[in-house]
């Protein structure tokens with residue numbers, strides 16, 4: 049039991065170390081702007097899946113690879129109330145038009 053705990057603790061600290069290293073050493077391409085947009089897009093992941101890929105069998109649509117103009121139009125329609133919704137009409141109000149543009153560009157560039 050004691051040995052198991054030591055191994056478990058060692059494994060945990062290793063993966064924590066690996067994560068810290070990965071996060072603290074961004075490639076040049078991962079500049080502040082890119083990370084900012086990725087975090088914005090990550091706020092959609094709870095429902096629409098990681099990087100906009102909905103879990104198989106999910107009732108919520110996949111955003112990955114969806115045309116940018118379509119996403120922007122839907123978000124604005126949710127925001128203004130012209131498209132009725134159960135959830136999105138509330139969520140969309142939390143994003144500026146500029147943020148919606150950035151999020152839509154991000155998802156449109158993701159593979160389906």
Ligand code: HEC
Pocket residue numbers: 088089091092093094095096108109111118119122123132133134135136137139143151
């Ligand atoms: C809490 C869950 C949840 C989150 C978080 C969420 N969505 Fe949604 N989304 C839904 C649901 C549910 C629908 C279906 C419309 C409705 O009833 O609100 C939907 C629909 C949409 C649609 C319309 C899809 C179509 O086929 O017309 C778009 C676009 C969309 N969401 C974008 C986003 C974006 C962008 C974010 C992040 C900023 C986001 N959603 C975050 C639940 C969510």
